[in-house]
Amino acid sequence: MPAQTLREYQRTGIRQILDAYKQGARSVLAVSPTGSGKTTLFAHLAAQLDAGGKRSLILAHRRELVEQASTRLREFDVRHGLILAGTPPSPGARVQVASVQTLTRRALPPADIVIPDEAHLSTAATWTRILEGYPHARILGVTATPWRLAGKPLAGAYDAVVVVATPRELREQRHLSDYVGFSYLAPDLSGVETVGGDYNEAQSAAAMSQSLIVDNIVEEWLKHSARLSTVVFAVTVEHSRQLVERFRSAGVSAEHLDGTTPLTQREGIMRRVASGQTRVLSNVGVCIEGLDIPRLKCCVLARPTKSLARAIQMMGRVRRPWREDGRKVDAEHPSVVARIHDHAFIIRQHGLPDQDRDYSLHAKREAPPSLSTCPQCLAMYDGARCPSCGTEKEPEPLGERxxxxxxxxxxxxxxxxxxxxxxxxxxxxxxxxxxxxxxxxxxxxxxxxxxxxxxxxxxxxxxxxxxxxxxxxxxxxxxxxxxxxxxxxxxxxxxxxxxxxxxxxxxxxxxxxxxxxxxDDGEPEPQGECYCATTPRPPCGVCTP
Ligand SMILES: [Zn+2]
Ligand SMILES: [Zn+2]
Structure with a gap:
C-alpha cells in the first residue's frame, strides 16, 4: 500500500479520523474540499482497514463516483466488490463499493465501517434506511460541503468533525487554482417562490431564460472568457439547450448534457470537452459533483440556488490546477486563473469559494459576506483592491454601486x-x-x-x-x-x-x-396616457412637455 501517494494533510486527516473513533465517536464527518483528494483519502483508509481484516462499505449516489472509488482502490491493489447495476458482485471481498440505488434493492453486505461519499446527501431517506442497517458499524461521512440544503450544518447526524483541509489552504499549496468571481447581469428573483428549500424550478427557469439574460451570458463570455474551456450550469433542459443554441449562433462549439443523455453519447461529449474541441459544456444537474476535467477554467452560473453546498460544488468544478502548455504547476508556473461568471446572485448569496467558513457540527447559518464589486470589471472581492484589474476600492459612498x-x-x-x-x-x-x-x-x-x-x-x-x-x-x-x-x-x-x-x-x-x-433621440409620443402615469392624459409635464 503506497503511503507516499498521500499528501501531508491527508495523512494527518486519516490519523485524526482514527483518533476520533478511539475517543468514542461512532460517526465522524470528514470535510475534504473539492480538489483535496477526497476519494484517495477514504480509499486509502479502506485499504488500511482491509489490511487489518476489517470490512468497509463505501456508498455513493452516482455511477461515476462508484467508478472513481473503484479505480482508486485498484491503484492501491485492494480487492473489492461492486454493488452496481449490471456488474457481477464479489461478496467475498472485504471492501464493497455500492451505488445507493442498487443497494436499496439488494441484501446489505456485512461491514465494520460504512463510508457515505458526498455525505451532505446522507440524511436523505434512502441513505438513512441503509445506515440504519448498520447499528454497530462506524460511520465515516465524507464531503466537500458539510451543509444540508439552506446552509444548515449536518448537526446531529455525526459525533465529530475532522477538517482535512480548507479551500484556502489548498490554494496556498497550489492544489487549487486561483479564481476571480464576477457579478454579471442577473434577473430579479424576488418573486420566485421557494419549494423544498430551493427556488421554484419553473419560475427560476423563466427568469433565467429571458433573452436579456441569455444574451448577456454569451456577451460577457465572448468578451472575457472565450479562450477558456467552460462549464455552464442551467436550470432546466430547455434552458440549457437555449443557452447552447445561443452560444452556437455566436460560433462557439457548445454541447448540452443532462441526466438522460445516453452513456455512450455522454462519453463522447466528455472526451470533446477534455480535448478542448468542445469549448462550452452546458448541463443540468449532472456536473454538480464529480466532474473532473482540469482544463475547465470558466464556470457560468445560470442556475440560482439557495443551497450553499450546491453553490460551492458548482464553483469547485473549475479549480483544478491547469496550464495551457501542459507543464506541471509550481511556484514559477502558476495555473490559469479560473473565472466564475455569476448571473444568478450565487456569490452575493453564498460568498466566494475560499471564504473561511464554520465547519463545526453546530455552526450557525452564516450571514452573507460583505463583498465589494469592482466598478471597472464587476469582480467581487473582499480586499482593498480588485484582484482582477487592480482598481482600488473607492471610499463610500462616492461611486457607490x-x-x-x-x-x-x-x-x-x-x-x-x-x-x-x-x-x-x-x-x-x-x-x-x-x-x-x-x-x-x-x-x-x-x-x-x-x-x-x-x-x-x-x-x-x-x-x-x-x-x-x-x-x-x-x-x-x-x-x-x-x-x-x-x-x-x-x-x-x-x-x-x-x-x-x-x-x-x-x-x-x-x-x-x-x-x-x-x-431614441427626441421626445416620447404617448398615446392616450402618459408614460409616467402622472395623469391619464398628456401632457403631464413630467414625461411629456
Ligand atoms: Zn476590477
Ligand atoms: Zn407623464
Whole structure:
C-alpha cells in the first residue's frame, strides 16, 4: 500500500479520523474540499482497514463516483466488490463499493465501517434506511460541503468533525487554482417562490431564460472568457439547450448534457470537452459533483440556488490546477486563473469559494459576506483592491454601486446615489425624458426613461434618479399566456447595475449599455396616457412637455 501517494494533510486527516473513533465517536464527518483528494483519502483508509481484516462499505449516489472509488482502490491493489447495476458482485471481498440505488434493492453486505461519499446527501431517506442497517458499524461521512440544503450544518447526524483541509489552504499549496468571481447581469428573483428549500424550478427557469439574460451570458463570455474551456450550469433542459443554441449562433462549439443523455453519447461529449474541441459544456444537474476535467477554467452560473453546498460544488468544478502548455504547476508556473461568471446572485448569496467558513457540527447559518464589486470589471472581492484589474476600492459612498430590483414589470426604477454635492454647485435641471425600447419575453417593449436631478434624495443627499417605465400591460405579450400574471412579471423583471458619480451625467451610450435599452433621440409620443402615469392624459409635464 503506497503511503507516499498521500499528501501531508491527508495523512494527518486519516490519523485524526482514527483518533476520533478511539475517543468514542461512532460517526465522524470528514470535510475534504473539492480538489483535496477526497476519494484517495477514504480509499486509502479502506485499504488500511482491509489490511487489518476489517470490512468497509463505501456508498455513493452516482455511477461515476462508484467508478472513481473503484479505480482508486485498484491503484492501491485492494480487492473489492461492486454493488452496481449490471456488474457481477464479489461478496467475498472485504471492501464493497455500492451505488445507493442498487443497494436499496439488494441484501446489505456485512461491514465494520460504512463510508457515505458526498455525505451532505446522507440524511436523505434512502441513505438513512441503509445506515440504519448498520447499528454497530462506524460511520465515516465524507464531503466537500458539510451543509444540508439552506446552509444548515449536518448537526446531529455525526459525533465529530475532522477538517482535512480548507479551500484556502489548498490554494496556498497550489492544489487549487486561483479564481476571480464576477457579478454579471442577473434577473430579479424576488418573486420566485421557494419549494423544498430551493427556488421554484419553473419560475427560476423563466427568469433565467429571458433573452436579456441569455444574451448577456454569451456577451460577457465572448468578451472575457472565450479562450477558456467552460462549464455552464442551467436550470432546466430547455434552458440549457437555449443557452447552447445561443452560444452556437455566436460560433462557439457548445454541447448540452443532462441526466438522460445516453452513456455512450455522454462519453463522447466528455472526451470533446477534455480535448478542448468542445469549448462550452452546458448541463443540468449532472456536473454538480464529480466532474473532473482540469482544463475547465470558466464556470457560468445560470442556475440560482439557495443551497450553499450546491453553490460551492458548482464553483469547485473549475479549480483544478491547469496550464495551457501542459507543464506541471509550481511556484514559477502558476495555473490559469479560473473565472466564475455569476448571473444568478450565487456569490452575493453564498460568498466566494475560499471564504473561511464554520465547519463545526453546530455552526450557525452564516450571514452573507460583505463583498465589494469592482466598478471597472464587476469582480467581487473582499480586499482593498480588485484582484482582477487592480482598481482600488473607492471610499463610500462616492461611486457607490446601487442595486435596485423591481418585480413590477410595468415599472423599473433605478436610483444611483452620489455623494452630497458641494454647496456652491448650481441646481441641475432634469434632462428631457427619452423614448426607449427593451426586450421582454423575446418581444421589444417600448417605454420611457425619465431622468430627474433630486436635491432631497430619501437618504439625505443629492442624486440623479432614473425611472424606466414601460407600457401598463407589457406582460401581455406572446408567450406570457402560459404563465400566470405574477410569473410574467418575474420573467420581465430585470436587475441593472449602475455606476455613477455626481459630477457626470449618464451618457446615452452608458444608458444603452447599463439599462440594456435602445434609446431614441427626441421626445416620447404617448398615446392616450402618459408614460409616467402622472395623469391619464398628456401632457403631464413630467414625461411629456
Ligand atoms: Zn476590477
Ligand atoms: Zn407623464
Amino acid at each position: 446601487v442595486i435596485q430590483t423591481v418585480a413590477e414589470a410595468e415599472q423599473y426604477e433605478f436610483t444611483s446615489a452620489t455623494e452630497a454635492a458641494p454647496d456652491a454647485e448650481p441646481a441641475r435641471p432634469d434632462k428631457p425624458p427619452v423614448k426607449v425600447r427593451w426586450d421582454t419575453l423575446g418581444r421589444k417593449v417600448e417605454g420611457v426613461l425619465i431622468r430627474k436631478w433630486q436635491e432631497d434624495a430619501p437618504w439625505g443627499g443629492k442624486q440623479w434618479h432614473y425611472l424606466l417605465r414601460g407600457p401598463k400591460r407589457d406582460y401581455d405579450v406572446p408567450g406570457a399566456a402560459q404563465l400566470d400574471k405574477q410569473m410574467a412579471k418575474v420573467a420581465a423583471g430585470v436587475l441593472v447595475w449602475i455606476t455613477y458619480t455626481h459630477d457626470t451625467p449618464l451618457p446615452d451610450s452608458k444608458v444603452r449599455r447599463e439599462f440594456k435599452v435602445e434609446v
